[in-house]
Amino acid sequence: MNSNFVLDEFQKNAIDSARKGFSVIVSAPTGAGKTLIAEYIIEDCIRNREGIIYTAPVKALSNQKFRDFSRKYPKNVGIVTGDVSINPSAPIIIMTTEIFRNAILISPQRFNDKKWVIFDEIHYLDDIERGTVWEETIILLPEHMHILALSATLPNIDEFIKWLNSVHRHPIKKIVEQNRPVPLDLRYQCSNTIFNTHKELKESGLMDKRSLRALREAHIKPNKLNTLMAHLQSKELTPCIYFSFSRRRCETLAYELHGLNLLSKEEKKEIVHLFNNLINIFNVANDPHINLLFPLVKQGIGYHHAGILPALKEVIERLFTTGLLKLIFTTETFALGVNMPAKTVIFDTLYKYYGRTSHYLKTRDFYQMAGRAGRRGIDTRGYVYTRINPYNINMDNLDKIIYGSYEPITSQLRSCYATILNLYKLMKEKLYEIYPRSFHFQQSERLQKKEALDLLKRKVSLLEYMKYIVNSEISAKAELSARVYSFELQIGELYDTGILNSLNELSLFILMCALVYEPRKGEKKPRFTNRIKKMRKELKNFTKYIHKAEKKFRIYPLSKRFSFNITEAARAWYEGADFYKLHRFCWADEGEIVRYFRMAIQVLKEVRTSYIVEPALKSRINKCIKRINRDVIDAERQLREDII
Numbered sequence: 001m002n003s004n005f006v007l008d009e010f011q012k013n014a015i016d017s018a019r020k021g022f023s024v025i026v027s028a029p030t031g032a033g034k035t036l037i038a039e040y041i042i043e044d045c046i047r048n049r050e051g052i053i054y055t056a057p058v059k060a061l062s063n064q065k066f067r068d069f070s071r072k073y074p075k076n077v078g079i080v081t082g083d084v085s086i087n088p089s090a091p092i093i094i095m096t097t098e099i100f101r102n103a104i105l106i107s108p109q110r111f112n113d114k115k116w117v118i119f120d121e122i123h124y125l126d127d128i129e130r131g132t133v134w135e136e137t138i139i140l141l142p143e144h145m146h147i148l149a150l151s152a153t154l155p156n157i158d159e160f161i162k163w164l165n166s167v168h169r170h171p172i173k174k175i176v177e178q179n180r181p182v183p184l185d186l187r188y189q190c191s192n193t194i195f196n197t198h199k200e201l202k203e204s205g206l207m208d209k210r211s212l213r214a215l216r217e218a219h220i221k222p223n224k225l226n227t228l229m230a231h232l233q234s235k236e237l238t239p240c241i242y243f244s245f246s247r248r249r250c251e252t253l254a255y256e257l258h259g260l261n262l263l264s265k266e267e268k269k270e271i272v273h274l275f276n277n278l279i280n281i282f283n284v285a286n287d288p289h290i291n292l293l294f295p296l297v298k299q300g301i302g303y304h305h306a307g308i309l310p311a312l313k314e315v316i317e318r319l320f321t322t323g324l325l326k327l328i329f330t331t332e333t334f335a336l337g338v339n340m341p342a343k344t345v346i347f348d349t350l351y352k353y354y355g356r357t358s359h360y361l362k363t364r365d366f367y368q369m370a371g372r373a374g375r376r377g378i379d380t381r382g383y384v385y386t387r388i389n390p391y392n393i394n395m396d397n398l399d400k401i402i403y404g405s406y407e408p409i410t411s412q413l414r415s416c417y418a419t420i421l422n423l424y425k426l427m428k429e430k431l432y433e434i435y436p437r438s439f440h441f442q443q444s445e446r447l448q449k450k451e452a453l454d455l456l457k458r459k460v461s462l463l464e465y466m467k468y469i470v471n472s473e474i475s476a477k478a479e480l481s482a483r484v485y486s487f488e489l490q491i492g493e494l495y496d497t498g499i500l501n502s503l504n505e506l507s508l509f510i511l512m513c514a515l516v517y518e519p520r521k522g523e524k525k526p527r528f529t530n531r532i533k534k535m536r537k538e539l540k541n542f543t544k545y546i547h548k549a550e551k552k553f554r555i556y557p558l559s560k561r562f563s564f565n566i567t568e569a570a571r572a573w574y575e576g577a578d579f580y581k582l583h584r585f586c587w588a589d590e591g592e593i594v595r596y597f598r599m600a601i602q603v604l605k606e607v608r609t610s611y612i613v614e615p616a617l618k619s620r621i622n623k624c625i626k627r628i629n630r631d632v633i634d635a636e637r638q639l640r641e642d643i644i
């Protein structure tokens with residue numbers, strides 16, 4: 001191992017256990033050094049000529065690992081995600097968990113030479129949208145594979161391991177580390193005053209005003225960002241990650257600091273040079289954000305969120321890791337595992353949108369983000385500042401977040417049609433026997449168990465009713481649906497009705513964009529051409545038919561409707577337009593356009609893998625992808641450039 005670190009006890013234990021043949025579950029705080037365990041195991045595998053799969057929940061994390069591991073183990077690393085496939089036969093493969101799950105369902109023999117799977121951030125099993133993928137992957141894991149699971153937040157690790165023991169072939173070792181190598185100081189800004197401890201804040205009395213009237217009479221001052229920044233500067237507490245949960249707010253806050261300078265003359269020169277280099281390497285010099293970002297970057301400030309181009313996000317990340325960017329305003333995706341620590345973390349608010357509703361941060365999420373503060377080997381402490389507005393939060397709410405126990409992870413099992421079709425193919429009616437093997441089954445009450453099994457049965461009934469399963473066999477359209485892990489019924493019907501086969505390259509792209517695009521609430525519809533009007537009408541009836549069946553079998557949420565709001569942007573892109581002109585044609589931010597186009601490409605690629613698809617359609621899909629997967633949309637290009 002080329003690291004000079006003296007291993008911590010928990011790292012040593014984890015590595016020893018792995019070497020003795022155990023599967024290993026590690027729960028250790030953010031920044032404790034879980035990656036090092038993974039690296040030891042990877043090196044063992046390389047030495048012993050055994051393969052290893054590394055899965056991560058977000059692309060930023062898999063990209064970073066690809067970059068890091070490629071540097072450490074040149075020629076040994078590949079990456080396969082929805083939109084990227086580089087070196088897929090390498091011994092170390094980085095995958096998104098979705099792709100790994102799909103692959104073990106369809107061709108588990110592909111992994112005969114892979115001894116390990118690493119699940120980084122395994123608590124994603126709890127994610128309401130995607131958690132089911134982790135659970136299915138563990139249930140379906142090829143028997144010879146060992147698991148290394150890593151997480152900063154696994155409070156019910158015993159319960160989790162009990163379940164693992166029931167589905168996993170190898171003995172399991174639990175490794176728990178409670179201590180953070182760099183302890184955290186929690187501080188607050190309230191009524192525009194800095195409080196260095198929780199006690200000070202409590203004693204100020206600002207937080208016990210319950211009625212609106214009492215709040216008004218307390219003459220609470222608004223928190224000023226400048227006050228906080230002046231404090232941080234005087235205490236030399238940069239670099240700093242500022243978490244805000246809204247993209248727009250990330251930008252407006254950054255502009256609010258117009259005129260604040262966080263860099264010396266030398267640093268300024270250096271960052272301008274680096275910035276110019278990076279935007280050229282990543283081909284984003286023409287991005288309109290550059291003009292907005294440049295003056296900020298010169299001050300040592302940046303922002304980062306899902307609305308900006310992935311390539312530009314990487315530029316900002318690079319600037320931050322060099323230490324020249326002193327303050328970054330970002331949404332929470334920056335919190336997850338990507339090794340970009342800072343001295344200080346700031347919370348704009350403790351209130352956040354959680355997929356379906358907004359509520360106070362979970363204790364688990366607070367510490368996942370707060371844990372970015374304090375760099376091992378550089379800082380002796382990490383600092384966490386929370387900006388408090390007593391109108392929005394009281395002491396009880398705050399205490400619950402800060403002192404509450406971590407929320408246990410709970411199963412979110414909810415298999416999609418494609419998974420069910422693939423399982424049905426493998427085991428027919430025996431597929432119901434899978435359910436008792438799930439974490440969901442272990443965690444649920446009797447009634448919930450019955451409901452979950454009922455839902456699974458209703459899904460199979462729907463698939464029979466819609467002729468995806470006919471006489472206990474998978475039908476032709478189902479062969480296709482089983483390959484696309486979202487929008488299965490839409491794709492199946494598009495194929496079955498002959499629509500898919502009738503489309504030319506441009507229409508294929510337009511239709512896929514309509515399939516993946518999710519308009520914002522109240523988003524204005526653009527004007528449609530007559531052809532699109534006709535297509536919309538045809539597809540409306542078609543969605544109605546799917547929804548009717550889903551309602552009949554009480555399967556919710558219903559399959560997604562088509563939305564043609566980015567059609568004109570898709571058309572322009574197909575016809576060769578400059579990426580930066582696309583915003584004229586739709587409401588989506590650049591980052592979103594990239595995401596939707598890449599999703600459309602992914603669905604096309606999935607369709608292409610089915611043997612049921614005729615060669616003529618395959619060839620149109622290929623031509624279409626070739627045309628649209630260029631420039632900033634091409635995710636592979638970004639990664640290849642990145643490892644230079």
Ligand SMILES: Nc1ncnc2c1ncn2[C@@H]1O[C@H](COP(=O)(O)OP(=O)(O)OP(=O)(O)O)[C@@H](O)[C@H]1O
Nearest residue numbers: 005006007008030031032033034035152337339376
């Ligand atoms: N034994 C060690 N001694 C000193 N530094 C170490 C040691 N192990 C790891 N580190 C350093 O600690 C830092 C954090 O490590 P790492 O990214 O692995 O954290 P993590 O536990 O995966 O956190 P997260 O939950 O945020 O993903 C890295 O910079 C790493 O080099």
Ligand SMILES: [Mg+2]
Nearest residue numbers: 034035120337
């Ligand atoms: Mg990590």
